[in-house]
Amino acid sequence: MSDFNERDKELLEKFGMTEEQVSSDVERMESEDAGHGITGPIYYGLHMLPKRDERMVTVTIKMPESQLEQVTAAAKRYHISRSEYIRRHLTNA
Template sequence: MDAIREEDLLKQFGVTSHELDQDAAAVEDETMDDALVSPVYYGFHLKPEAEENMVSVTLRMPRQLLQETDRAAARYHISRSEYVRRQLARA
């Protein structure tokens, strides 16, 4: 988008590029509630005050599925274990 069109859009919505940058940073900050989703607590799928008694589980899976799991976890910047916990919580 060219700069003139961008400035026209900013004026139309009554915001500055600085305000948009601040809003984007707030939405992308996964440690604060942005009203779109709840806060993300890395390393655990529940809020820290939930104090769950964690246990270990071992499972076997095809190597390709493990690699896909690792790639997905990396996209979300979370551990493999956290990704698997979140997937199980959705089931």
């Protein structure tokens, strides 16, 4: 049985694609470690380790409680820790 409805099938025909092509593409895109160059591997926890064997240090910052709530919510959306979320933003600062 097909996972595609009639509208899906019309679009596939319009773009010259098959259901098998789409299913294959979905499988490749949803893979967390595929080397297809479109998405990267998914890392959980601390993964922005220093390039060298450099020791990690702790930095304490103060921020308004409402800002901390925003940081926490954003980190949860990305399934990463608050520390990792803040590190990523500091890297791009």
